Amino acid sequence: MQAQERHEAILEVLLVEGRVEIAALRERLGVSEMTIRRDLAALEKDGALRRVHGGASRVLSGSYEPPFAVRSRLHQGAKAAIAQLAVEQIPDGETLIVDGGSTGLALATVLGGRVVTACPLSLRVANALSASPTVRMLLPGGFVRPDEQSFVGEPVIRSLGDHVFDTYLMTISGATPTAGLTEWNSDDAAVKRAAMANAKRAIVVCDSSKFGEAAFTKIAPLSAPDIVVTDTGLPQDVHSWLTDAGVTVLVADAAPLPPASGSEPERA
Structure with a gap:
């Protein structure tokens, strides 16, 4: 799975659930924990999510417009x-x-x-x-x-x-x-x-x-x-x-x- 596809999958989960765990992403995407951490770091740098202990959370609640940084990586x-x-x-x-x-x-x-x-x-x-x-x-x-x-x-x-x-x-x-x-x-x-x-x-x-x-x-x-x-x-x-x-x-x-x-x- 390419990086773009992983990033989209991570953001899709975030939009629905509000939070993602590194362990769950590793199992879902079939890649190493190091790869997941790099993906989360790249997405945080673009303002698409916020890293927290053990995973990442959505930048805004589902009641608000998703940031452009998130939408630009989806679909x-x-x-x-x-x-x-x-x-x-x-x-x-x-x-x-x-x-x-x-x-x-x-x-x-x-x-x-x-x-x-x-x-x-x-x-x-x-x-x-x-x-x-x-x-x-x-x-x-x-x-x-x-x-x-x-x-x-x-x-x-x-x-x-x-x-x-x-x-x-x-x-x-x-x-x-x-x-x-x-x-x-x-x-x-x-x-x-x-x-x-x-x-x-x-x-x-x-x-x-x-x-x-x-x-x-x-x-x-x-x-x-x-x-x-x-x-x-x-x-x-x-x-x-x-x-x-x-x-x-x-x-x-x-x-x-x-x-x-x-x-x-x-x-x-």
């Missing part, structure tokens, strides 16, 4: 495949709003080779797009949320309202048939609603773990987007609900993660 293969499939739906020459978050960053990586005009909703996405010679970028202004680095506030909402975009590539924190599309942060949710209102179509781009979970702030009904791009883990009942509501569902097959740079085989 990496799925996010890359989903981003690729979503961008295939975008013709050259379109004007886009590109959401933030870890999936937004995956979108920016793929968009770098396209001829489009893009309005990024986070500094991370803007930095990724700035390296592209073919993407014309429109920055929306506004305040920047610490850690998340998303643009928020009235200046962003006014800037979006001054334009009519072809497509909004939208990320979400959760989705259920009853709560609809949801977002952890209320300021981010307000910007997402403005983006949806000023784009001709919305493409929701998210891994299947978001379905069945409701975050703090409602954005729109589950039927609001034109297209949902996700992975093969999408629950069948949600798939049926979406298609019955007229939403096109596209499913990406996640490719295996590449080996981590400099990774070595596990030693006994």
Whole structure:
């Protein structure tokens, strides 16, 4: 098992249980205690967890938005495949709003080779797009949320309202048939609603773990987007609900993660 896969497995357990023990991880992942300790040290350095005696604990409680450092390490293969499939739906020459978050960053990586005009909703996405010679970028202004680095506030909402975009590539924190599309942060949710209102179509781009979970702030009904791009883990009942509501569902097959740079085989 590669380091990226181990890190994802550790964070998945943390998100559910709040704490992990080194002994349990060693048995679960089939690697040495030294390897587990190195993994925990690397994750703590990135702010993804806090090491405690005998193991590690979650940085925040489950009632709060998981830190970007955690989300960026989860479902990496799925996010890359989903981003690729979503961008295939975008013709050259379109004007886009590109959401933030870890999936937004995956979108920016793929968009770098396209001829489009893009309005990024986070500094991370803007930095990724700035390296592209073919993407014309429109920055929306506004305040920047610490850690998340998303643009928020009235200046962003006014800037979006001054334009009519072809497509909004939208990320979400959760989705259920009853709560609809949801977002952890209320300021981010307000910007997402403005983006949806000023784009001709919305493409929701998210891994299947978001379905069945409701975050703090409602954005729109589950039927609001034109297209949902996700992975093969999408629950069948949600798939049926979406298609019955007229939403096109596209499913990406996640490719295996590449080996981590400099990774070595596990030693006994």
